[in-house]
Amino acid sequence: MADTVPVGAERASAVDWVAVAAGSLGALMATLDISITNSALPQIQGAVGATGTEGTWISTGYLMSEIVMIPLAAWLTRVFGLRNFLLANAALFMAFSMMCGLSTSLVLMIAGRIGQGFTGGAMIPTAQTIIRTRLPRVQLPIGMTIFGLIVLLGPLLGPVLGGWLAENVSWRWCFFINLPVCAALVTLLIAGLPADRPCWRAFVDADWTGIIGLSIGLSSLTVVLEEGQRLQWFESNEIVAISAIAMLGFVLIGISQFVAPRPIMRLSLLNNPRYASVIAIVVAVGAGIYGISYLVPQFLSLIAGYNAEQSGGIMLLAGLPAFMVMPILPRLLGRVDLRVLVVSGLLCFALSCWIDTGLTAQSAGHDFVWSQLLRGVGQMLAMMPLNQASMASVSKEDSADAAGLYNMARNLGGSMGLAIIGVLIDRRNSFHAEAIRESLTGNSVLGQERLAANAAGWLARSGDLAYAKMQALSQLAAQIDVQAAVMTFAETFYVLAFAMLVCVPLALVLRMPAQPAGSRSASSH
Template sequence: MAEALAGAVPHEAPRNASLTDWIAVAAGSMGALLATLDISITNSALPQIQGQIGATGTEGTWIATGYLMSEIVMIPLAAWLTRVFGLRRFLIGTALMFTFFSMFCGLSSSLGAMIAGRIGQGFAGGAMIPTAQTIVRTRLPAHQMAIGTTLFGMTAILGPLLGPVIGGWLTENINWRWCFFLNLPISIALITLLLVGLPAEKMNLERFIKADWLGIIGLAMGLSSLTVVLEEGQREHWFDSLLICWLSVTMVVGFFGIALGQLRSATPILNLRLMTNSAFGSVLLIATAVGAGLYGTAYLVPQFLGILSGYNAQQAGSIMLLSGIPAFFVLPLLPRILGRYDLRWLVGIGLLLYWASCFLDTSLTAASVGHDFTVSQLLRGFGQILVMLPLSQLSMRSVQAHEAGDAAGLYNMSRNLGGTIGLALLGVLMDRRSHFHDDMLREGIPANSQLAQDHMASSTASYLAQSGDPSTASLQALTQVASDIAQQAAVMAYNDAFHALGLAMLTCLPLIFILKSRAAQAGSRK
């Protein structure tokens, strides 16, 4: 008995993360929030920015497109640049670059300067998103990773949500330039945390010299061109535009360069071999669809409220903020939920909640206002949490620790690319369905309809009493009827768009059965 007791080896308590580790995680999460926030913070301020820098509505869209174009290129490059320069040196450098270009944007007085500043911002911000996820995967032990995943995952939810709200408030109450000046104190705090939380590392310039330059050039050409084609295609009437045609050719050449890099380089810039892992590939597909839903609803709701309900940016932002309320109630419980329950089922429940929120918004009318979105926004908030946070953890648990940087790049790239594709497809859908419903409504009102004639007579009499001119009154009545038809067609198109986003969530449900269970994840890390 004594020998048995002597031979027994007690189980060691799992190692807990140190204070320095948590500071590093906090720094990474702050940087990711800053980057995701600036994707959409200018959306509410675009009319004021365009007015002051002398840009038309079409030109002003490049303020957002420039950021997205450079960010999506940098995201997959971050893992390689981290290995070249070291994590701390790389992140501090990008934080300084982000601050510089933020100030540059805030002081800009021309469209060219603003677009250049936004491109620089996006390039620096794109580095902060995947590196935050890498810090969580490499600095925290497995039993505490749920907490770090929660902190990182909240940035993906709160960034696009808070961007229009903060941008709208600053624009309405102070000045649109503070959408950029706000980044200065946050960046100072971020750099301080990076200096404290991350150790210094030596540079490895040999990796820079021997890099997959064919793949890097192809990546820059392909992804940046794809983003511009998706963002500007609808406004430029797609292939009727010479710009879109040339960018499409550039995109194909770029993707061909990436493919050659996969074949010729021992360490390609994109580790696409990770996608042969069925569990990780399923995560990427779901992330793409959820990215479309996240950015799509963040576009549709304020657009509906602004155009059809007459809300200003600040009022629309307060409705958008409703979807953030669940986060503050669930956040304290999330680490325990993520650690206790099967992440696959959490993702499935989240997808169903997101579908339900979109389904509720398929019955909008021309009289719908902000409170009609209350239930759907709250459901959407719960759905986003239960999809994004487990999905973020699954993306890291599906790969080995040394693959975390490459996996984070692909995961975040797929989410952002999904958002860009989703917005492009929504633009096409809204345009075509608006025309379709407009034509159907016009065909449904025959000229000899007694109801239509009575309505026209009533409207004409009303306008005649105001103007006293019969021909003018008749023309005004016809214009009003056309406007009413266009408004109803637009509402029906919004309903179709929410229906499409809901279906996209449902189509992802079968993929949860390919995701790894907790036992399989634990086995893969041994």
């Protein structure tokens, strides 16, 4: 990748690359821990005495606190200094991970996960900020490629690693594994980042209206999106109350845009059409990535009977293109029109979803191979340029605020995507199951033939006619549910494909600032 830097251009020092490595390792740890508990959830729930409903808070608690911290990270960096802030977060993340791993009650587990989300959320935007501020512009594609790979691979590797640890070692190691990673992170941070002093004036003069609004608004919205479908949305008094709190939070954020000298959430950055286009696309792509990470394992589990480890192997296929193209991707980012890459990525992602609309009740893991590989190409071609465009569209001074807004938008898009998919699956599944049952009347020749064949099979095995008929009816009901689920999955993949296509016109608005031909001026902005 060395020839991506023109002769005579400013190059990053070894210390700069150590700083980039530190930021990247922190981001990888944070993105892994979003999903590492998903596969191990049954074992964790059993150990802490949680029901299935209560167990959802093990994931929701992390997401709720993470999405609050992401936009706060820029302000807290100014208050404490980058190195102090990241060292404190690494130490606290390690402590909260130990708390989760040693938990014997649900309360302790949720408290630990909220702490993990809050400290881990700081590491994602700060990694992007380190890359933007420590690398010259001509080497920015390399740094953003590293960051983009982490954002893509973290959610893919999390369930696989968590499932393997839960099955072969212990679910507690889903958290204990962070101990050596945090130790390595602290070492890299001390070596790669200069010592800095806190600026307590930034704490005193902070936009407290916006901070309070952001904290209650984003956390409440995350809870509504995560729990809304399970609680039947606005039929639940709990969801209505939490939605009202979220609205209050957003009103306070809006007020802060006009009264605060420096708002905690710099919505004014969206006045830049290049940056605003990036945010709109990343919301949709975030919904697609999180949606697929939910849909494919659900299909493999419900329809093909795969366990978490087997499903994880299929999900990892989407990561292969990233490793294969990694050596040439920085060159592509520097030489190919950004719009071409993003549009190509969106089209590949849409095509991969369209391929999966042809799945049947007999489909298994091998039927996802080509769609997963194509999806991996699409995610990479779309997300990598967007990572770079989000930083290149703003000045270095605005990069921390822009990184927070960008990463918050991606996570919020993921939560919104999962909420919409949950509603779609629940309602369309019921619709299709009811429609199939209505078509199987007593006069349905095909239905009667299938019922008779199933009953004959059970009669041959049991010799009891009443039992055989009961089992045949039960078998037919299960087949109806499977067919309804397959039809619903197909419709959901159609919706995701459509969402990607809608983003294509937005991608045409994107622009990359012209880079000077290889001189030091390329990195002076």
